[in-house]
Amino acid sequence: MSVPALPPSAAPSADPSWQRLSTRMIWVDLVQTVLSAVPAAVAIWVVGAEPGAGQIWPLIGLAVFGVLGAITDALRWTFTRYRVTATHVELKTGVIFRVHRSIQRDRIRSVDTEAKLRHRLGGLRVVKVGAGQQAAEGESAVALDALTAVDAHALRSRLLDPAQALAAAEPSDQPDQPPHEDPAVALDDRTTPLAVLARLQPRWVIHNMMNIWAYALALGVGWGAYWLLGSLGVDVAGFVGGLADWESLGWVATAAIALLAVTVFGVIGLALNFFAEYWNFQLARTRGPEGTLLQTRQGLFTTREVNRDENRIRGVQVSEPLLWRWMGTADTSVITTGLDMWSMSTPATILPRGPVTVAKRVATEVLGTDAPFATALAAHPPAALRRRLWWATTFSLGIALVLTWLALTGVLPYRAIWAAAALWPVSLGAALVAYRALGHAIVGPHLVTRSGLVSRSTTVVQRSAVSTIVIRESLLQRRLGLQSVSVTTAAGYGAYDTPDLDAGTSLAFAVRAAPGVLDPFLAAHPGTEPESVTQAPARR
Template identity: 25%
Template sequence: MSAPPEPGWQRFHPLSPLLRGGLLLLAVVGYLASQLVEDLLGGVTGRGEGGPDGGWEASAGEHPLLAVAAVALVVLGVVAVAAASWWFTRYRLGPSTIELTQGVLFRRHRQARYAQIQAVSTTQPLLARLVGLAEVRVESAGGGDSHMSLAYLDRRSAAGLRDQLLGLAERAGADPVGAGVDGDARDESTEVSPDGLDRSPAAGPPSPAGTPPPPVVSMPFGRLLASTVLTLDTLVITVLVVLGLGVGALFGQVAVTGFVVPLLLYVVGKVRRLLTWGNLTMRVSGRTLASQHGLTELATSTVPLHRVQAVELTQPLLWRRPDWWSVAVNIAGVKVGGDTVVEEGVIVPAASRAEAEGLLGVLSTTMDTTPARSVMRDGLPPQAVGCPPSARLLDPWAWRRRGVLLADEVAVVRSGRLARVVTVVPWGRIQSVEVSQGPLARRLGLADVRLVSTVGAVRPLAQHLAARDAQEVAEEMRARSRERRAGPTPSAPSRPLPSGS
């Protein structure tokens, strides 16, 4: 069919074309075949429409062999297209790049340099999971269409290819693009031994050979289910259902139909969340945090620890009694989290306090996160910069709980009204600091300080500070960020920080 492939080129599993979209075409062919059988039986038994206007059914009854041959040709055509697609789709691991070729008539050649690879993950959609296959996704620097899909391989081959690509990317010195990572991208205390185990303090003691390390996070399905239900939108939907039942009792069944659509959207969203995050486990593996989750579609992804730019921990109002927190991150060059806007950047939808604090320590590698954990437990300390009393006009409910703490190695921003939000940004990850004022805030002598990190769901913002405090905090942040880039550890502040007005 073609010339022998060049050395190093490998093909995917023969079922790959069907799993990539051929199953839909196969279902159409199956439907046509079933219709043909029905029409043939109708034509032979005389129970069809018959006559010159009988259409396809009459023609099939008069010429059954031709009809069977036509369907056979269609099936053979589908098989031939799938076989050609499989034959001409190949990948190769070159000296410095991974290459992928596709297409029969119009050839497409893609490649990604190992030094630009940001993340490698594996996914198993339901149908692929049933036949033991998996897809390897390679994300590299270069925009939204920078990922490469290698589908499909058997599970063992996919896991081996993922590990091989991660090793090649690490040896090639792959670092996230953009500013804000040069000073902290690789800490000298983060060491990887020849056996591939992380010897940094964040990684903890190595596991015995042949056994996986203990999970940092292991989320029971009961917690996932309870956290999915204990939300404010559940309260809203409950109120709508009660109102719908009341309106239906007063005005009849027609009045209830207006509440059906929001109820269906709510149920679909909650079921999707359960299917996405079920069986979540996270483990430290070398310099990465390996995550596996999914009930129907099993996804295995890795978070490169040295590329974490910011961490945000959120505790909604209804989660305070069980003390659960969701954890979101910004990672340079990599999109993580769910597909919805609400879950963008989320890596753990509901962690216990112990898991959240442990995960914060892992994500911050060798940095001291004690101030951030203290803010999670007790709120802002006296040395933090808080909001002045004039901020109550803009934020009457939470102005006392807002503020920013400038710790030795990280900036900690506390915010939230109904939900507690703690954002942690290492000094070396800050790209820039902005101070902004709206017209009303200017009249009240207030200003906001925004810490610009890499693009992501976490957007650190200290709101409603006194204008003079905001300027001093921003200057101190810039100084510490520059100092962190230039040296391993920031020195003490050059001047006393404001304590809030």
């Protein structure tokens, strides 16, 4: 097998020496320092010593923050070393507290790359080497911030190809071998996708333009613009006040116009953010160290490449948010070991929010079968609906008691109690929606369970990956003859529930959900058979 040549900073040798990160980072930090000082310099030049000059102190703080960040990066570059041997990837870093991390090369499960705008302008990449850790990012992974794009690409190829590590560690003793093929050709061959599962469709922006974050974005950016323009002497309040006769319009019309303006601004902001985050998105199946990888590439200003080892994928989850279910909107993620599920970068998400038809098609490609999504799920007993109606009524009654107490103490007018009366039918409707979302099935090697009100999630888990079964019942469930079955696996969020099953069939369902897990505990129930699950009427 041919071995492509690597740059000196990325190629392991028989006795590798410690390498530095790219020196370009110093120049990038210098540019960052200058740019962070520009707003403060402009503000000082424009405002000068006028009475409002004190408002520029936040800009000065921004400049100081940028300078300190650049100094910190320079110190990190000075004290950081890494090396790649035939058996390990090692990193030494830290100024006051020295940290030495190492990952065995045969345990590497992912080599991801990321580049913020400042990295891309400097031709740099951040390389993150993971060994399937579930801890928070940075506690176990090795992150090299930053290498040149060529070094990063070559290092990723080297680490994800065990044959190259063997070739690097064992020099050939056959001098008459034919010359190696062109390294660039070999590198392109390994990075060529085996199959492209999805690419960004511009129409998906419709599914991402409206949520609660639209208002947070609009208010945050609006306040920032108001403060910045005010510090430069611009009378924003006077400008807005002169747009219309707000007193004659009244507070209702004024509030409606303000809400409309914030909504439009937030929707536009979310649309722009969607394209910036998912520009050039591609989900593909590529070659990996021990099989294949699910690889996503995306980003306009900050580019990210995340690889997920398909050997470690234990299932998929398709979630449909309640408010946008009428649009057929869904989120798609994989249930896999070795990814931090609580990371803000959501590495388990393999598709942007989009059509549920696309989500199920991609989930089918990942699973290798369409049976889990083509099979009708068994409905849950009517007692499950009664339980939800009971909780909806209790919640509405609790709100009514709180409003009554506030009215009696004079905090709120008595007419506010009617809000609880209006809330009750809404709560009952939500209970019905939550009940209709329930469903479960055993489909070949997979357990399928569906539940959720705010987000109806259909979860497909490999039965062979289930390590623990938990059957539980609350006091109310016991009175209604219900039980919940939870399966635990070393992947994803760890536990996935099938709530409110009939108590008479929950044990048989649990036995089938995890073959062999409950066998040692069934001696007292010799009549329990895995096939004895009573199927309720099917519901799509």
